[in-house]
Amino acid sequence: WWSTGEDPGIRPVTPEHEAWRFLSPKSVIWHQHGSFKADHPITSLIELEEPNTDGSWSNYGSILFEDTDSTPGRIIVTSLDPIFHHGSNFMPGATRFLYALLRWVAAIKN
Template sequence: MTTIEPFLRSDRALRRGKRLAIVHGGTYYHLQTMKDPAVLAYQPDFLYLPELEDGDLDEYDTVIVGERLHPELVAKNAAQFRSVPERGATIVALGESGAHNWLPGVKWEQRPTNFWWWLTKEDPMIRTRSHDHESWQYLTSKSVIWHHHGIYNTDADVVPLLVSEEPDAEGNSHDAGMMLYEDTVTTPGRIIATTLDPMYHHGSNFMPGATRFLYALLRWVDNT
């Protein structure tokens, strides 16, 4: 089991009893993100997915599952990922890691990715929602509106935070699905799921909005 502890946990962190784990695949963008002082400030334990064993996530209050992980390894650990919110803790599912295969009652639909809408002046049809939600104390439109790779849908009464607004068969705009949501109803804990891939873009030094989102996400889960 590979764990990176960059420095001793602060007295504040120890008093709060909060522990953060980030599950990664050892790819360059994960490794670059893991070296960022702004990430290290939250004193996470970095857990290497190929070496993850049963029970390794049991002690953490918050687990972030990084994006673009090996699908077979994600499937192998699906039950362990599900167990995090089932015991009352928080799990965050990032990007394209097949989270719909282990998150309860979630369906995924792929969408084409437009990397350059801000240059071509197209409307990305990405909309923020639930503006009275606590997450918007940390998130901003610039931190969430860049691009995405698909949408989630679920019948559960989750809180949509970022959606894709698309025309229906009659040409009327409607919320087709979510790119970011919080679920506190299907388990005793909390699920935050997004189709955004901030670690990939942050670690690749590509897309400033992704860096803003990553930092804001860490502040949000750390404070709540």
């Protein structure tokens, strides 16, 4: 999909979340390694949908989320794997995402 233009099913959600001050749709729509479904409240920032045989789409879970419910701290989880793909030097979206993610995390601390 990344070289031929098909819809990868990656959907940015929760546009009001502070992370979108740093992230952009262009930085998050690229290769992913699956999705997550939590059994407690999370804030999903990017969700994965896959096509059904009838052409409709079904939600398969989150590929980037923030968990501030299950522990006293904050957990940020993603299946985008930006560090590997940034280091492989073939997926510019990974570099955009990695830098944006680090800027967001740095802003949380301050």
